[in-house]
Each structure stands twice: as structure tokens, then as C-alpha cells.
Amino acid sequence: MNKNDLPSLAVFVELPSLAVFVEDSKARLGKNGRVTFPGFHEIYVRHTKRALGGKMRCPVLDLGQLEATDPGKGSFTKLFKYIRERWPEFWIYAECIQTQRFATKLLTLGFIPSEAGNFWGGAPSYYLPPLTEESKTHVQKTL
Numbered sequence: 001m002n003k004n005d006l007p008s009l010a011v012f013v014e015l016p017s018l019a020v021f022v023e024d025s026k027a028r029l030g031k032n033g034r035v036t037f038p039g040f041h042e043i044y045v046r047h048t049k050r051a052l053g054g055k056m057r058c059p060v061l062d063l064g065q066l067e068a069t070d071p072g073k074g075s076f077t078k079l080f081k082y083i084r085e086r087w088p089e090f091w092i093y094a095e096c097i098q099t100q101r102f103a104t105k106l107l108t109l110g111f112i113p114s115e116a117g118n119f120w121g122g123a124p125s126y127y128l129p130p131l132t133e134e135s136k137t138h139v140q141k142t143l
Contacts, residue, residue: 018079021045022061022087029058037082039075041067050093052114052127060091060127066102076102080109088131096123 016024018035025031025047032046044065049058061083068075083092094111097103103124107113111126 015042018043018045018082019086022047026059032062037079039068039070039073039078041069043079050091050127052091052093053112053129054115057091059089060093061087062093062095064095066094066097072101076105077109084131091130092128093125094127095125097126098123 015034015036018037021031021033021035022045028047030046030048032044032048034042035045037043042065043063046060046062046064048060048062049056050060050062051057052060063079066076080092083090092111093114094106097106103126106126109128111128114125114127
């Protein structure tokens with residue numbers, strides 16, 4: 001018997017869009033999974049609560065494994081704007097940022113370095129409070 005005779009273990013699952021995930025997760029805090037969004041290979045997301053800025057915050061949309069298909073071409077800015085327009089009530093948490101260029105972009109958009117982001121010695125994480133009336137002017141200027 002050779003390896004070509006064995007059944008494939010690969011299973012292909014169609015991933016939900018970010019919009020479908022968020023709307024479905026509103027009924028169940030703690031939901032996580034992989035989603036699609038234009039400009040990214042796929043994104044790991046989690047709808048959760050998290051200690052940010054010294055307090056427990058909710059709702060938080062964790063974004064992980066942010067790998068753009070074409071880095072430096074505005075994919076994250078589009079994602080950020082999309083989230084802000086559709087779900088302004090969410091805290092946004094970008095975890096384990098791997099490049100200084102991306103970290104600088106997050107700071108430009110108003111993200112704050114997470115005090116716990118480098119707890120385990122990994123890459124830093126950043127968060128952004130929900131959109132409020134006071135912060136709308138700042139966000140408009142950065143987009």
C-alpha cells in the first residue's frame with residue numbers, strides 16, 4: 001500500500017464572514033473561530049470580555065493571526081473602519097502583533113499597548129476602546 005491509496009484527512013470548511021460571526025456571537029459571549037475578510041488569508045476572532053486599561057471590558061472583539069494577503073496596502077485600515085462603522089460598541093483587541101511597522105500603524109489609529117500583551121514573552125498586543133462621540137473626530141482624522 002502506498003500513500004496515494006490512503007484516504008485524505010483534509011477537510012475543507014467554508015469559513016463564515018466577519019459579519020456573520022459577529023452577529024451570531026452576540027447571543028453567546030466567548031465564541032471564537034476563523035473568519036474571512038477581504039485582504040486577509042483568514043482571521044482568528046473571539047467575542048469575549050477582557051481586562052483592558054485596568055478594568056474588565058465587554059464586549060471585546062479579539063483579532064488574531066492578522067496576515068494580510070498583500071501587507072502594507074491598507075487591509076487593516078479597511079478592516080478597522082468596517083468594524084468601527086458596524087459595531088462601534090466593541091473594544092478591539094489586536095493580539096500578538098509581529099512587526100514594528102504594523103505596531104506603528106496601530107498606534108497611529110489610536111490603539112493603546114496592552115499591559116498584559118507581552119505577559120508570556122510573546123509579541124505585543126494592542127487595544128482600542130469603543131467608539132464614543134468624543135472619539136469620532138479622532139477616528140475620522142486617522143482614516
